[in-house]
Amino acid sequence: MKNLPKIIALLLLASSVVAVVILKNANKQSQTSITERPAVSDSNFLQAQPQKLPKLIELGADKCIPCKAMKPILDELTTEYKGKLDVMFHDVWQEPAYAEKYAIEIIPTQIFLGPDDKELFRHQGFFAKEEILTKWKELGFDLK
DSSP, rough: TTTTHHHHHHHHHHHHHHHHHHHHHHHHHHHHHHHOOOOOHHHHHHSSOOOOOOOOEEETTTTHHHHHHHHHHHHHHHHHTTTTTTEEEEEETTTTHHHHHOOOOOSSSSEEOOOOOOEEEEESSSHHHHHHHHHHHHHTTOOO
């Protein structure tokens, strides 16, 4: 019984030493993993952010004849200019809020938006692919 306080003190001392060693190792590992990570510069951060692209929004309807004629053009633009141009279609008969939001009078209507989402140009009716690309170039966006 006389040795019990000494044994407890020795166990507490040993556990304190073990705790200090564990904490030092954990600290070394966290410092190593931090220093092994590449530094994130402003340019790296900006490149990692999703790039805002110009947008072509067509407002029409799936059952509208000129809108149906636009579908393959929109599909081609979506495929050919992926990463350079966002192309969207909204059926205003199914989603009338878009007609109201963009003050649509005639379908189809194509709206050209800059990367800042400001309207740059609006066209009503069928719009050929080459004419669309020419308009983008006139607006300062060479998509090729």
